[in-house]
Amino acid sequence: MTTAAVISAVLTLLAGIGIFLIACQMMSQNLESASSKKLKSLFSKASHSKLLGVGIGTLGTAAIQSSGATTVMVIGFVNAGIMSLTQAATIIYGANIGTTVTAQIVALGMFGSSGVSTTVIFSAMVGVGAFLALFGKSNKLKLAGGILSGFGMLFVGLEMMSNSMKDFSELENVRLFLASISNPLLLVLLGALLTAIIQSSSVMTSIAIAMVFTELISLDQGIMLTMGSNIGSCVVAIIAGITSGKNAKRTALIHLLFNCSGVFIFLVAGLLIKIATGGTTLGNIFADMFPGAPQTQLAMFHTFFNISTVIIVLPLTNLLVQLVCKLIPSSNHEFSEETEHVFYIDENMLTTPAVAVQQTKNEIVNMASIALTNFNSCLDVITRLNFDNLKTFQFNEKELDFLNGAITDYVVKLSPKPHLSSEDHVYLSTTFRTVRDIERIGDHAENIIEYAVSLGETHQGFTPAAIDEILEVKKLVNELYANVMSAYIFNDRDALAKAAAIEDSIDDFTHLMEDNHIARLSAQVCTPDVGAHYLSLSSNVERIADHFMNVAKVITHL
Secondary structure, eight states, rough: OOOOHHHHHHHHHHHHHHHHHHHHHHHHHHHHHTHHHHHHHHHHHHSSSSHHHHHHHHHHHHHHHHHHHHHHHHHHHTTSOOOSHHHHHHHHHHHHTHHHHHHHHHHHHOOSSSOOOOOHHHHHHHHHHHHHHHOOOOOHHHHHHHHHHHHHHHHHHHHHHHHHHHHTTTTHHHHHHHHHHHHHHHHHHHHHHHHHHHHHHHHHHHHHHHHHHHHSSSHHHHHHHHHHHHHHHHHHHHHHHSSOOOHHHHHHHHHHHHHHHHHHHHHHHHHHHHHTTTSHHHHHHHHHSSTTOOOHHHHHHHHHHHHHHHHHHHHHHHHHHHHHHSSSSSTTTTTTTOOOOOOOOOOOGGGGGGHHHHHHHHHHHHHHHHHHHHHHHHHHHHOOOOOOTTHHHHHHHHHHHHHHHHHHHHHHHHTTOOOHHHHHHHHHHHHHHHHHHHHHHHHHHHHHHHHHHHHHHOOOOOOHHHHHHHHHHHHHHHHHHHHHHEEEEEEEEHHHHHHHHHHHHHHHHHHHHHHHHHHHHHSSSOOOOHHHHHHHHHHHHHHHHHHHHHHHHOOOOO
16 A cells, blocks of 8 residues: 555545534534424423433433533533532433434444445435525424434545545554554553544544444454543533533533443453453454444444443442542632522533523523512612611622623623524524613612612601502512513413503502602601602602513513
């Protein structure tokens, strides 16, 4: 084989890897967009059931064809404090099972040696998908085209990698060199290193399958490389965890320990089997189970390896969580409730935009809840002139200001992400005004607190009749809030209509408050200074109701 042929084989391998990576990305993005609604509900389900967590991780990863994306998303949930380490661990277990789907697809594509092979059939889907993506009129057709194109490109890349392996298999020096690498630990480390560089266990596993299929390496060597790829796949999670909080780091460590434990268990099991049988290896076992199909032998080992590791480690999850908490202990300088922070959104979730959109909505709903808390608090303060909870009110106001900026910045980063559905794009465009409306509710509540402080300094207060009116309008605003949130969260048009009727009632009632105030002033029941504060309070409450109503009205654009 000439030097030019060797260079050509190397370039073909690089091209095949590149096409395979792009295909994985195309499939992941289009599948994620097509199943965005299901993903939102799937990953928002927090449960104490370990088996459910494994199922969610398996289905989610199979749906988006990326265990890395699933793991990074889980780290985001943990970092935001809405998923426990135990729940995160079980979803990571499931992600490892879900990622075996790619290996099975690759193995399937290698069948057919005469006539038209499955690789050619599947590769032809690139053309079919391209026509749908370019000429399809509906968004669903375009997404389907993107999925088919990505699926077909997997096999184009695979064919190029396989061809380069065939060329390398003709080189005696290459064959002798690879045959000399028989140390299991060295092969595992090599697989981990190559996966860490490529940052895709699917690509590394596919290369190993191609090498076994072309007899460039033995099945046992392919098994070791595949196990090493599981360790190397942890790099993505480790990178995401390094830049996040303690629990995110613990989640990344769980992923690493889980994958390493599986490799350790199978290395030991393989060694014991070899000693007990006088030379039988894991490769021998799977070769006997699936004779004549080396690609299936390795793909089936990959599936068996991940499922078996989950079965073994799942009952030990609580111990694993305790271990990582000891290895990465809490510190006195960690996040506290006295620091402004986000509750649901996290930078790591941007890798899965469909879920990030849902978490943005959850953050906005939480922000609205804080605004309502401050509204109720300010009315309690001004009617009782009791300032014991003033610090809590002030912290909440700072939190509202912080969330206004944090959510806005997050949406700016999220909006350009590819393959968001048209509904998601429209929703994100409404969030800028929504968070501004909610922040303004906090400002009006702060105005009312200032009136209360002024009344306290002059030792004055509202009359019992005025306090009764304030308590009545408070009930109306809380009723408005309940319907506004129902409309906003569930896109409930009936709740929107109810909210509109309540908002009209609040307008009428605040006007009545003003009329009654004028009557009290005429009867000299209250002083002009107190009356001025009462009028201002009435005006602020009316504006608070208007801002809440604006939040509900955004569903008319969706």
